[in-house]
Amino acid sequence: MTAYSELMAFQRETEALGQVAGRLGWDQETVMPEGATPQRAEEHGAMANILHARRIDPRVAEWLQTAKAADDVAAANLRHIKRSYERTAKVPAALAAELAKTTSLAHRVWAQSRADEDVAGFLPMLQKVVDLRREEAAAIAGNSDPYDALLDDYEPGATGESLSAMFAALRPRLVALRAAILERPAPAALSGTFDETGQLALSKKLALAFGYALESGRIDKAVHPFSSGSGLDVRITTRTNAVDPFNCFYSTIHEVGHAAYEQSIDPQHLLTPLGAGVSMGVHESQSRIYENQLGRSRAFTGWLYGQMRDQFGDFGIADEDAFYATVNRVSDCFIRTEADEVQYNLHVLLRFDLERALMSGDLAVTDLEAAWNDRFAADFGYAVDKPSNGVLQDVHWSEGLFGYFPTYTLGNVYAGCLHEALRGAVPGLDDDLARGDTSKATGWLRANVQQFGGLRTPVQTIAHATGSAPTEGPLLDYLEDKFNGIYGL
Structure with a gap:
């Protein structure tokens, strides 16, 4: 040998x-x-x-x-x-x-x-x-910077300084878009209750629609949804809320994005260093593009509207256009995982700054709750009402995952770049999504990103798929175009 x-x-x-x-x-x-x-x-x-x-x-x-x-x-x-x-x-x-x-x-x-x-x-x-x-x-x-050492574990090659610069470019346009939206009348919210059995049944249908291979996976419930494993054993979890079925549906689609990445890696890489996603940022790009650019699109939500009516009957939303607006409704929200696309990254940037301060010693653990609450009030304009809606909401810090949070926003940036390239490569995609058929979109992602696993560096992975180095521009353009349309800005 x-x-x-x-x-x-x-x-x-x-x-x-x-x-x-x-x-x-x-x-x-x-x-x-x-x-x-x-x-x-x-x-x-x-x-x-x-x-x-x-x-x-x-x-x-x-x-x-x-x-x-x-x-x-x-x-x-x-x-x-x-x-x-x-x-x-x-x-x-x-x-x-x-x-x-x-x-x-x-x-x-x-x-x-x-x-x-x-x-x-x-x-x-x-x-x-x-x-x-x-x-x-x-x-x-x-x-070197100790925080960079932790960040490198999740996103090789990234630094706190480089991410700070990217996030600084994101923040002004996100804040401006949020402010403009909140001045407009909000779309109707869901009302009533939705039984857990029905939610889980439709959740499974959504997982299959996005290509999750249940013969090498399973769907369970957890307090904090996650995906686990690679290769031939890739498991996901979701959660249910009687008054918010979107929590279940989009948690499932999100985790399927992670799982599909792992299930789609070339089998020759099984149980090798290349047999898993190359970074958490690239991983998050798959879950976010599945959940948002595809799953919350006007075309796909039109199909989902029919599925919900079949499952739950008339649930008070008049038509597909109104449902699309409801799915993408921007409103006050304490919970990162339940936040809309416009505000989600503001939740992440808060955590990024706080954990960098914790690791450097500039913020004491005993002062963390107060720092969280002050920053949240400054960014969102209202006060945290209870710890489970504030500093205790995420599992990450209990598991020692410092350096993980910024990869969520980096994943959104990557997803914006991939979505722009996908739309250019697959014309007429909305016709398929309107039938609940994601195969052309997920197939493009499988061919251009997922099958390679850890073959390339994170930046090289995105550049290979899109033809250029990742930048925040496509994400911001997508968000402004989408929400300007929904809110008539």
Whole structure:
């Protein structure tokens, strides 16, 4: 065997163990009994120890020194393995295990604190998570910005400074569009209740309409919807709300975007570094273009209107045009995951700034709730009414995912670029979407983005699909055109 083939055989086992670790997380958030939390934390810690040891195994360094890349696929695999080795080698094994154990415990503390509206009950555990992530970031960064070290874990090549510049370009036009919209009469909101059985039945139909392969997946419920796994086992979750079925439907479509990416990667990359999405920003571009540019389009919502009438009967919205406006209604909203397209990124930018301040030490954990509430009032013009609508609403910080939030807005930027290219490549797309047929759109994304997995860098992935480097312009143009039309601006 060559050094490359030996390395890839070893890496295949590492990737498989990583999938097992991910399944532990899926189980914890869906069906694990409450009393299992302490044991699951130990299990997470044990898996983290095993994976850490494999990723810095001395043989990996030896193989990397002598392995030769015969083609672009091999070169990309070596790039990913080298990056993982160098990052992991900087983090002590004990710290990696403690992080895994602590974040497993913190997840349950967060969930209970959120249910109890008890910020004080969560802050001591959050402080532990922040301290551990600061220690990890410092170990990886050396003389560089520690926050960049964390961000690089989710979006290789991105920096806090570069994202700040992009977000600064986004904010003025988003704020202006939001202000103009809120001066106009709002479309009708949904009223009444929608039974859970009907929501889940239509949710499954939507998942299938967007190409989710249930033979290698499943749909479950969770407090915070997510997608988990890759290759032949890719699972999603959704949630229901009796008075807001859109929460269920668009959570499902969003997670199917993530899952479709993983299910569509070339099978030759299975259980290799290329066998998963290249970054969280690119991943989010798939979920957001499925959810918004396709799922909330006038054409597709026309089809969805008929499906909802079939499922629930007359639910008080007069016609397809009125339904399209209702689906895209801009209104006050505390919850990021329920926010409309215009305001969503303002929610993300708030979190980006706060977590950078937490990691740098400029913001104390004990001051986080006040900082959140002040920033929210400044950006949105009204006060947070309870912690579950504010600082406790997201699971991310309890799981130590600092550096993750900005990839949501970066994903929206990527989605804007991809949508512009998709519309140019697939004329007449709306005729298909009006029949509930997304196959040409999802097929284009599969062919131009999804099948390649981690073959290219994130920026290269978007540039390959669109023909140019990503920029915020197409997203802003899309939003202004869409909402100017809906609101008659």
